[in-house]
Amino acid sequence: MTTVRLWTDQDAAGDPVVSRIFADIRATRKSDFINNIWRGLANNPALLERTWANLKAVMVAESALDPLTKELIYIAVSTANGCGYCVHSHTAAARAKGMTDAQHGDVLAIIAMAAHTNSLATSMQIPVDPEFLQPGR
Amino acid sequence: MTTVRLWTDQDAAGDPVVSRIFADIRATRKSDFINNIWRGLANNPALLERTWANLKAVMVAESALDPLTKELIYIAVSTANGCGYCVHSHTAAARAKGMTDAQHGDVLAIIAMAAHTNSLATSMQIPVDPEFLQPGR
Amino acid sequence: MTTVRLWTDQDAAGDPVVSRIFADIRATRKSDFINNIWRGLANNPALLERTWANLKAVMVAESALDPLTKELIYIAVSTANGCGYCVHSHTAAARAKGMTDAQHGDVLAIIAMAAHTNSLATSMQIPVDPEFLQPGR
Amino acid sequence: MTTVRLWTDQDAAGDPVVSRIFADIRATRKSDFINNIWRGLANNPALLERTWANLKAVMVAESALDPLTKELIYIAVSTANGCGYCVHSHTAAARAKGMTDAQHGDVLAIIAMAAHTNSLATSMQIPVDPEFLQPGR
Amino acid sequence: MTTVRLWTDQDAAGDPVVSRIFADIRATRKSDFINNIWRGLANNPALLERTWANLKAVMVAESALDPLTKELIYIAVSTANGCGYCVHSHTAAARAKGMTDAQHGDVLAIIAMAAHTNSLATSMQIPVDPEFLQPGR
Amino acid sequence: MTTVRLWTDQDAAGDPVVSRIFADIRATRKSDFINNIWRGLANNPALLERTWANLKAVMVAESALDPLTKELIYIAVSTANGCGYCVHSHTAAARAKGMTDAQHGDVLAIIAMAAHTNSLATSMQIPVDPEFLQPGR
Numbered sequence: 001m002t003t004v005r006l007w008t009d010q011d012a013a014g015d016p017v018v019s020r021i022f023a024d025i026r027a028t029r030k031s032d033f034i035n036n037i038w039r040g041l042a043n044n045p046a047l048l049e050r051t052w053a054n055l056k057a058v059m060v061a062e063s064a065l066d067p068l069t070k071e072l073i074y075i076a077v078s079t080a081n082g083c084g085y086c087v088h089s090h091t092a093a094a095r096a097k098g099m100t101d102a103q104h105g106d107v108l109a110i111i112a113m114a115a116h117t118n119s120l121a122t123s124m125q126i127p128v129d130p131e132f133l134q135p136g137r
Numbered sequence: 138m139t140t141v142r143l144w145t146d147q148d149a150a151g152d153p154v155v156s157r158i159f160a161d162i163r164a165t166r167k168s169d170f171i172n173n174i175w176r177g178l179a180n181n182p183a184l185l186e187r188t189w190a191n192l193k194a195v196m197v198a199e200s201a202l203d204p205l206t207k208e209l210i211y212i213a214v215s216t217a218n219g220c221g222y223c224v225h226s227h228t229a230a231a232r233a234k235g236m237t238d239a240q241h242g243d244v245l246a247i248i249a250m251a252a253h254t255n256s257l258a259t260s261m262q263i264p265v266d267p268e269f270l271q272p273g274r
Numbered sequence: 275m276t277t278v279r280l281w282t283d284q285d286a287a288g289d290p291v292v293s294r295i296f297a298d299i300r301a302t303r304k305s306d307f308i309n310n311i312w313r314g315l316a317n318n319p320a321l322l323e324r325t326w327a328n329l330k331a332v333m334v335a336e337s338a339l340d341p342l343t344k345e346l347i348y349i350a351v352s353t354a355n356g357c358g359y360c361v362h363s364h365t366a367a368a369r370a371k372g373m374t375d376a377q378h379g380d381v382l383a384i385i386a387m388a389a390h391t392n393s394l395a396t397s398m399q400i401p402v403d404p405e406f407l408q409p410g411r
Numbered sequence: 412m413t414t415v416r417l418w419t420d421q422d423a424a425g426d427p428v429v430s431r432i433f434a435d436i437r438a439t440r441k442s443d444f445i446n447n448i449w450r451g452l453a454n455n456p457a458l459l460e461r462t463w464a465n466l467k468a469v470m471v472a473e474s475a476l477d478p479l480t481k482e483l484i485y486i487a488v489s490t491a492n493g494c495g496y497c498v499h500s501h502t503a504a505a506r507a508k509g510m511t512d513a514q515h516g517d518v519l520a521i522i523a524m525a526a527h528t529n530s531l532a533t534s535m536q537i538p539v540d541p542e543f544l545q546p547g548r
Numbered sequence: 549m550t551t552v553r554l555w556t557d558q559d560a561a562g563d564p565v566v567s568r569i570f571a572d573i574r575a576t577r578k579s580d581f582i583n584n585i586w587r588g589l590a591n592n593p594a595l596l597e598r599t600w601a602n603l604k605a606v607m608v609a610e611s612a613l614d615p616l617t618k619e620l621i622y623i624a625v626s627t628a629n630g631c632g633y634c635v636h637s638h639t640a641a642a643r644a645k646g647m648t649d650a651q652h653g654d655v656l657a658i659i660a661m662a663a664h665t666n667s668l669a670t671s672m673q674i675p676v677d678p679e680f681l682q683p684g685r
Numbered sequence: 686m687t688t689v690r691l692w693t694d695q696d697a698a699g700d701p702v703v704s705r706i707f708a709d710i711r712a713t714r715k716s717d718f719i720n721n722i723w724r725g726l727a728n729n730p731a732l733l734e735r736t737w738a739n740l741k742a743v744m745v746a747e748s749a750l751d752p753l754t755k756e757l758i759y760i761a762v763s764t765a766n767g768c769g770y771c772v773h774s775h776t777a778a779a780r781a782k783g784m785t786d787a788q789h790g791d792v793l794a795i796i797a798m799a800a801h802t803n804s805l806a807t808s809m810q811i812p813v814d815p816e817f818l819q820p821g822r
Contacts, residue, residue: 002261002263035269036265037257037263043649047657054735054739064237064243065240065244073251075534076210077213077247078255079214079533082259083259084265084536085265088270088277088536104277105201105317106200106207106318108318108534108535109320110214112325113195113211114215116523116527117188120184120522120523122495124174124177125140125498126173126177127138127173127222128221128225129225132172132228132229133686180512181516194324218493219493219670238728245732248671249732252663254660256662259630260627276538277535277536307542311528311537332524338513338514338516339517339518344517344521346476347483347518347521351487351491354491355491355525355526356631359538360532361808363543366543379591380469381808382595384469385804386599386801389801390465390801391462391494391797393494393625393764394448394452394462396496396764396769398793400451402495403500405503406446406499406502412681414776454789457794458794461605468594550810581816588809606791620758621795624761625800625803628765628766631807658755664736665722668726677721
């Protein structure tokens with residue numbers, strides 16, 4: 001049902017870049033599970049390598065935001081972009097990082113609230129208040 | 138440049154619902170400033186009232202997420218929905234609630250990362266891994 | 275296949291807010307059928323309550339637009355937002371309120387026409403004609 | 412500020428297709444005003460011709476929906492697609508066809524309501540209820 | 549699972565417009581296969597006729613772009629618009645017109661790259677550089 | 686008017702990563718001009734570095750698609766995502782790489798055609814034809 005082939009571990013073994021990235025995904029996540037998007041990206045090893053490197057830099061490396069907050073933001077963007085696969089995978093990731101049902105409920109409420117006011121601002125073509133424009137920006 | 142009239146405080150004084158909501162916005166935010174979206178919504182007092190009530194319930198009331206995290210999620214959704222007004226207003230709100238430049242940078246990086254993988258999952262039509270489907274849901 | 279649990283009637287019976295809202299949905303719609311989105315929202319009773327209250331105010335209460343016109347607008351927004359569930363549920367609702375096949379065909383034609391000119395205006399970055407900006411707005 | 416040239420009436424006079432379409436727009440609308448999107452489309456006369464022919468067939472010709480309802484649907488789609496130009500031009504068109512402030516307010520409320528539930532259905536990945544699937548479709 | 553009936557060839561035989569368009573689709577594509585979107589559009593014969601005429605003019609007729617490049621652009625737009633059906637049908641069409649796996653991989657990489665920078669430009673609300681505004685446009 | 690500061694060359698000189706990337710942008714493009722998105726991304730040097738590295742890999746390096754085709758796809762995605770900045774910058778880039786007015790017109794026509802059929806497929810919830818699903822994928 002995909003538009004590309006999903007690579008099995010056996011397929012991956014035949015390509016040095018793919019096998020290296022799959023191994024790094026497993027080592028980084030401390031899990032043998034490799035989800036489908038990486039198996040699809042394997043068709044373009046360079047794209048697989050760049051995407052995984054970026055994901056590690058953004059989502060795994062130490063940063064100014066904690067890991068769970070990052071996943072909540074990921075769920076929010078994925079919902080707004082209408083990506084069902086991504087909503088599923090990052091909701092699972094958020095749960096694995098400790099998201100409670102109450103937090104999940106709050107995220108859904110904020111996503112819906114933002115969609116509500118986003119469309120109101122667009123339909124009324126509201127101009128940005130000068131107060132929101134900061135000096136020197 | 139809007140498609141509706143932006144109500145001044147003088148206009149608001151002439152409508153009991155609008156003047157009550159404007160007063161509550163000021164009291165809740167402890168600021169005299171009322172930004173443009175509320176002045177646009179004043180054209181439909183019932184819509185103004187419901188939208189403000191929901192925003193208070195979602196963004197102001199105590200919840201399972203802290204106020205800054207909520208604003209970061211709001212920025213993320215507003216970006217994905219392409220609402221310039223909302224990106225501006227909620228970036229300002231997040232700064233007012235303590236968002237650092239480093240946190241802002243991280244939010245932008247996650248939004249971009251999610252947009253990247255969202256479009257990859259959609260273009261490859263990746264099926265949801267059974268591991269993401271939990272029993273009883 | 276959802277990211278949250280869909281509440282059965284038995285589950286709902288155990289929560290006073292959810293059971294009250296489910297009863298009101300049934301009374302308002304004069305039907306025993308409660309569709310899945312409400313069963314999903316039950317995980318966050320406050321969000322369920324607010325969403326249903328808003329939907330009643332917007333879609334059920336007397337207003338300046340007739341019930342069928344409202345559903346046609348809802349179908350249009352749901353299509354543009356790419357929400358398959360919402361396209362299905364509001365197409366069914368529109369049929370229940372009397373939408374003919376000819377009216378449905380016209381709605382689809384307008385949605386497609388608007389998507390067509392929307393993308394043309396965006397790709398050419400067309401400035402708003404001064405004639406569309408009204409005095410005092 | 413556009414990515415293409417906006418054709419003046421003098422420019423249009425030099426191209427037989429563009430001058431014919433501009434004349435038909437004026438005759439159809441009983442107005443000398445030609446808004447910017449048509450002046451941008453003039454750069455590709457065949458695209459101008461097809462787009463105008465489709466718009467006439469969908470929005471001007473007799474159909475199962477009245478002219479005002481069509482414009483309300485057009486506003487809704489344009490908002491959901493984030494096209495500022497289109498929101499402006501079709502809000503002006505709707506007013507010209509008799510849209511009252513109350514009706515406009517209702518349209519905005521429905522658009523926002525739909526955006527709200529659309530994002531909830533997507534974030535929860537709600538499956539379509541079997542009751543919405545009709546036999547023979 | 550559709551919101552409209554998908555017309556069989558037997559259904560089409562009963563409507564002169566639909567049967568004529570179906571015959572033209574087959575003759576143009578030199579194939580007996582008529583994919584589902586045309587069978588859905590048959591419910592509104594005028595919309596079917598216009599949509600097919602436009603598709604022929606844009607995608608089949610000689611133009612300044614070669615047939616494969618057109619399909620790659622179609623895949624890109626369909627992905628950004630989140631239309632799974634269209635991603636599938638135009639990926640198949642691109643393969644039929646000679647798209648290699650390497651070209652497909654490149655298209656996916658560009659789509660993802662564009663989604664990435666699109667969201668960054670929106671989240672930072674970057675103003676258009678004067679250098680991008682050309683004289684006389 | 687941005688939500689972040691746009692770095693001048695003087696600002697860039699004070700950060701080793703930013704000054705290195707700015708120098709590489711200039712060397713790669715053989716032009717002194719650095720457009721605003723990079724000046725905004727400078728606020729997060731790591732994000733600037735990753736984004737530029739990816740853009741070079743996708744858009745500048747040799748690949749299975751020629752440079753102009755890549756820009757046409759970028760314009761298409763940027764339009765569908767509603768990013769005005771990106772539509773402007775990549776339309777300028779495409780012109781610099783030889784895009785003719787006729788080719789530009791064709792791209793706009795395909796974008797609009799795709800938006801048209803995308804919304805029709807979504808509004809009718811058309812199922813993917815089995816013929817589009819290939820064995821082994």
